[in-house]
Amino acid sequence: MHIIADENIPLVQEFFSELGTIETLPGRSMTQKQIQKADVLLVRSITNISPALLEGSKVRFVATATIGCDHIDQEYLANNNIGFANAPGCNANSVVEYVLSVLSLLADQEDFILQEKTVGIIGAGNVGRRLKERLQRIGINVLVNDPPRALSEGTEEFTGLDELLAQSDIISMHTPLIKDGDHPTLHLLNEARINQLKPDTVLINSGRGAAVDTEALKRRLLEKGDLVTVLDVWESEPDIDYELLELVDIGTPHIAGYSLDGKLGGTEMVYRAVCEYFGLPARKKLGQLIPEPPLRKLSFSNQAHRWQATLTAIRACYDVRNDDMALRRAFSKARRQNQLLGQAFDELRRTYPVRREFDTLKVQLKTSQKKLGDRLEKFGFSVRLGK
Ligand SMILES: NC(=O)C1=CN([C@@H]2O[C@H](COP(=O)(O)OP(=O)(O)OC[C@H]3O[C@@H](n4cnc5c(N)ncnc54)[C@H](O)[C@@H]3O)[C@@H](O)[C@H]2O)C=CC1
Numbered sequence: 001m002h003i004i005a006d007e008n009i010p011l012v013q014e015f016f017s018e019l020g021t022i023e024t025l026p027g028r029s030m031t032q033k034q035i036q037k038a039d040v041l042l043v044r045s046i047t048n049i050s051p052a053l054l055e056g057s058k059v060r061f062v063a064t065a066t067i068g069c070d071h072i073d074q075e076y077l078a079n080n081n082i083g084f085a086n087a088p089g090c091n092a093n094s095v096v097e098y099v100l101s102v103l104s105l106l107a108d109q110e111d112f113i114l115q116e117k118t119v120g121i122i123g124a125g126n127v128g129r130r131l132k133e134r135l136q137r138i139g140i141n142v143l144v145n146d147p148p149r150a151l152s153e154g155t156e157e158f159t160g161l162d163e164l165l166a167q168s169d170i171i172s173m174h175t176p177l178i179k180d181g182d183h184p185t186l187h188l189l190n191e192a193r194i195n196q197l198k199p200d201t202v203l204i205n206s207g208r209g210a211a212v213d214t215e216a217l218k219r220r221l222l223e224k225g226d227l228v229t230v231l232d233v234w235e236s237e238p239d240i241d242y243e244l245l246e247l248v249d250i251g252t253p254h255i256a257g258y259s260l261d262g263k264l265g266g267t268e269m270v271y272r273a274v275c276e277y278f279g280l281p282a283r284k285k286l287g288q289l290i291p292e293p294p295l296r297k298l299s300f301s302n303q304a305h306r307w308q309a310t311l312t313a314i315r316a317c318y319d320v321r322n323d324d325m326a327l328r329r330a331f332s333k334a335r336r337q338n339q340l341l342g343q344a345f346d347e348l349r350r351t352y353p354v355r356r357e358f359d360t361l362k363v364q365l366k367t368s369q370k371k372l373g374d375r376l377e378k379f380g381f382s383v384r385l386g387k
């Protein structure tokens with residue numbers, strides 16, 4: 001079996017070498033010619049799986065090591081008897097922790113108490129659902145908008161979009177990109193809805209860039225400048241709107257899901273899918289291959305302030321300011337050197353540093369620090385109480 005894989009799928013050799021020969025290629029520029037001889041194609045979100053790419057190839061199975069599938073022509077795959085799998089939920093926890101890093105940073109910078117805010121979640125699948133649970137555990141009031149789920153499960157747990165926009169202090173978007181059908185998300189936040197947002201609303205988008213109308217958002221930010229905006233995803237990636245980056249408060253290069261745990265989870269899920277499709281035993285397990293986290297333990301003194309200790313633990317695992325700074329630096333360097341911004345965006349993603357999820361960090365506390373321990377557990381850390 002010949003397997004062609006995006007070079008940005010970690011541990012692809014370790015997982016797949018038993019199954020056949022492996023060739024890795026840059027995902028953004030995969031061509032029809034390059035993939036002619038592949039039986040299996042393993043991609044991430046930057047490769048468009050289209051008739052133009054697959055026509056004439058012998059590909060029998062396509063898998064994307066991502067949650068999102070908007071880059072895949074699934075109808076074409078089904079019509080041509082080509083198997084398909086994605087990696088649902090693989091990096092959902094990573095996105096939740098991205099949002100927690102953002103919220104804790106803003107609460108610290110703008111001096112507000114998270115438990116006094118209402119967070120509106122738009123799109124409550126693997127990511128939105130987990131975010132809701134984590135925020136509620138922390139004691140934050142949450143509203144959820146998800147019309148497809150409201151239709152099938154009843155409206156009780158859900159809030160209409162206009163009501164959510166009116167009532168939320170913080171809005172976090174987690175919808176897939178859907179261009180047609182009954183519940184499209186393309187420009188779900190259009191000019192009218194963006195103008196509906198209350199002054200000082202925090203708007204976070206870590207779903208797909210095109211769920212927000214870039215031009216309309218820019219107009220609101222330029223004319224009123226009264227939103228706090230956090231974008232991880234952008235329209236027309238990797239060639240994102242530089243002017244918009246300059247207007248947002250936090251801007252990152254589509255890395256919310258880039259914890260090592262999330263990325264490797266994606267690799268493992270597509271490995272299992274390939275094995276299942278071809279009737280092969282799946283011998284490799286993520287637990288055998290995932291490295292130890294660089295930071296394994298943390299402890300706090302008895303005097304530690306609860307909120308400061310929580311911030312320290314979050315930042316020890318993931319500090320969103322580093323990704324924001326890296327994007328701004330890479331773009332200003334690329335502009336100075338007349339290089340393409342899209343290349344700088346992709347390069348940051350390709351060379352992303354190791355980031356581990358909160359539960360890989362063991363927080364060792366004294367029995368007398370139980371309240372701090374409870375708080376940290378609610379944020380997702382592993383806590384050990386002892387003498
Ligand atoms: N920034 C990043 O690194 C990452 C981004 N993502 C993006 O986040 C998206 C969501 O991920 P999951 O929660 O795992 O997907 P999912 O498929 O589990 O859930 C999506 C949810 O959105 C809801 N939805 C669909 N149309 C809607 C509409 N018009 N309004 C409100 N809700 C709607 C669906 O009913 C579903 O519950 C992915 O499709 C992907 O595009 C995912 C992982 C990482």
Ligand SMILES: O=C(O)C(=O)[C@H](O)COP(=O)(O)O
Nearest residue numbers: 044045046066067068257258
């Ligand atoms: O899983 C998804 O969906 C995502 O958005 C991924 O985090 C995107 O990562 P790449 O596939 O672009 O590396």
